Amino acid sequence: MKSESSLSSIDIVTTPNNLERPLHVLEKPKVLLVRPPQLFYFGVWPKGPRLGLPIGLLSIATYLKDRRIDVEVYDCFVEGDTFKGNTFNPSNSVFSGNLVNQWIRNFEDGGVAAKDIKNKEEMLHFGASWGQLKKDLKRLQPDIVGLTNLFRENTNETIKAAELIRQVLPDTVIVVGGPNASALPEYILDESPAVDIIGLGDGERIMHEIVEWVQGNRSLSTIESIMYRDSKINVSTPKRELLTDLDELGHIDYNLLKLERYFTYERNGIMARNKLSYDGAERSVSLVTSRGCPYKCSFCSIHIHAGRKYRRYSVEHVLDHIENLTKKHGVNHIHFEDDNLTLDRKRFMELMNGIIDRKLKFTWDTPNGTFANALDEEMMVLIKKTGCTYLIVAPESGDQWVIDNVIGKQPLTLDNVTRIFQLAKKIGIDMQAFYIIGFPRETLKQINTTLEFAMDALKKYDVLPHMAMARADPGTDLFAEAQMNGHLVTDVAVSNTGGVHSDMFTRHLIKNKEFDPESLGKINESFHRTAIRVSSIKTLKHLLRKPSIALSSISYFFKNFRKSETIRDNIIKLFFCRLFYLNSLSRISEYENKQKIA
Numbered sequence: 001m002k003s004e005s006s007l008s009s010i011d012i013v014t015t016p017n018n019l020e021r022p023l024h025v026l027e028k029p030k031v032l033l034v035r036p037p038q039l040f041y042f043g044v045w046p047k048g049p050r051l052g053l054p055i056g057l058l059s060i061a062t063y064l065k066d067r068r069i070d071v072e073v074y075d076c077f078v079e080g081d082t083f084k085g086n087t088f089n090p091s092n093s094v095f096s097g098n099l100v101n102q103w104i105r106n107f108e109d110g111g112v113a114a115k116d117i118k119n120k121e122e123m124l125h126f127g128a129s130w131g132q133l134k135k136d137l138k139r140l141q142p143d144i145v146g147l148t149n150l151f152r153e154n155t156n157e158t159i160k161a162a163e164l165i166r167q168v169l170p171d172t173v174i175v176v177g178g179p180n181a182s183a184l185p186e187y188i189l190d191e192s193p194a195v196d197i198i199g200l201g202d203g204e205r206i207m208h209e210i211v212e213w214v215q216g217n218r219s220l221s222t223i224e225s226i227m228y229r230d231s232k233i234n235v236s237t238p239k240r241e242l243l244t245d246l247d248e249l250g251h252i253d254y255n256l257l258k259l260e261r262y263f264t265y266e267r268n269g270i271m272a273r274n275k276l277s278y279d280g281a282e283r284s285v286s287l288v289t290s291r292g293c294p295y296k297c298s299f300c301s302i303h304i305h306a307g308r309k310y311r312r313y314s315v316e317h318v319l320d321h322i323e324n325l326t327k328k329h330g331v332n333h334i335h336f337e338d339d340n341l342t343l344d345r346k347r348f349m350e351l352m353n354g355i356i357d358r359k360l361k362f363t364w365d366t367p368n369g370t371f372a373n374a375l376d377e378e379m380m381v382l383i384k385k386t387g388c389t390y391l392i393v394a395p396e397s398g399d400q401w402v403i404d405n406v407i408g409k410q411p412l413t414l415d416n417v418t419r420i421f422q423l424a425k426k427i428g429i430d431m432q433a434f435y436i437i438g439f440p441r442e443t444l445k446q447i448n449t450t451l452e453f454a455m456d457a458l459k460k461y462d463v464l465p466h467m468a469m470a471r472a473d474p475g476t477d478l479f480a481e482a483q484m485n486g487h488l489v490t491d492v493a494v495s496n497t498g499g500v501h502s503d504m505f506t507r508h509l510i511k512n513k514e515f516d517p518e519s520l521g522k523i524n525e526s527f528h529r530t531a532i533r534v535s536s537i538k539t540l541k542h543l544l545r546k547p548s549i550a551l552s553s554i555s556y557f558f559k560n561f562r563k564s565e566t567i568r569d570n571i572i573k574l575f576f577c578r579l580f581y582l583n584s585l586s587r588i589s590e591y592e593n594k595q596k597i598a
């Protein structure tokens, strides 16, 4: 672990490939797929970046391996000679000194302006050092390197990694892919002369065809959905037809990852996602059963990478995948990362029933949210039976006019959202909800309607709110509208200081006649203060009513207490990983009792 300031700068080296033909034609090129290390500001619990498995790289690696291509995954998060999985333990938080502020950051998802960060020296480097990466690149000598760039927040590290690779391996072909690369291909090519090719969208077939190009079996211009530099001009090839039957991508080969290292981190509190935490649930993985979403929410950039067509793995394929994870790799918690897991009701019901029929034992959640209109009571009962610890829905707004006319999330109705909240409470499923405030055509009155809706849902149905300020990402309708009408406010920020992921990045917030980012930030903070008070009081009342849960939580607190962290952080962990799950807790204590008997 090093602070950013101690890193030496890396010289930019221009690519030697003119790309009409590869510099070296190789019969058996070696491919290395890399997730770069990350820089981020840390806040409170969990203390580390989002640690999820690099599932995109893993799928590409599986696809290449199935075609007998020499491929390896190098995930900087778990690489390094000194890996212990418990060494990442920052002692200060950028929000230290104020418990309420720390608490709020765990609920918020809006990012923090760089100017508000007190001590920039606290920016930390997570994962293998640049020196370690350099050493390993020299040892591994790949002919093609694929870099993943998932979030806007990771753009700088991606570019830095590309430049380092070019410095160490001047002849290597460097490809960058992932959702952010798909959204900003020209920016990355212009900013980094070291990068040769940007892959746009699904990476499996693109990387395979790049291997074929290096083998001398095709020209680069025949590879669809890529962008590359030709005589200093960025050239895009035609868009490829999206793969609809995802089974064609094969069965994920987890032996391509150092899986146990991720679980070691989880045991030490650096988690893939915030999740309900109980004994034995540390072995969690992220899994995607579908790609793409047919809806057109104005703020959403998913279509740029994954398209608007809902594409899926077959139910049998997903069940085999889960069986492999639970039975061969000891996984006991799955984060379904689909953008819309419940969109196809028939398929979803088959999946849930298949889990029951095959007696697959694990708990699960949906960190990216589900579409409330697609849910009904029969589905909710199966969701509970199959071990869902929390379900997230994304109404986005509490004002139907804003949903219909500003966000464009039709056919979502607030009546349906409320119906699902009621059902969840009745059946005993913990719910969380995503909301966004601050769209260009939104009024303060409409924002207040959303705040009231969210607070009402928390008070009546225990629905934990995640209230974010609208962020306009390039490529979205929201960005186009805000840019055209002069509503954009651009600054440099760090994102998710609760510890998810973050380097400095440029963000675009919104202002209009009634609000600006500063006034909106205050409204948001005040909302979260109230939400936290309400949640905490609810939790305490629940504990008084259910002494067995109070006892098991005390035992959890002492068992999971980390001396290396402050008492405050341990208390925050207790609430965010356990006590805010009012409905699930009853089931969890039953589960733990059964475990003890077993």
Ligand code: SF4
Residues within 6 Å of the ligand: 293, 294, 295, 296, 297, 300, 301, 302, 339, 340, 371, 409
């Ligand atoms: S439903 Fe979700 S994934 Fe689909 S467009 Fe809207 S925000 Fe994006």
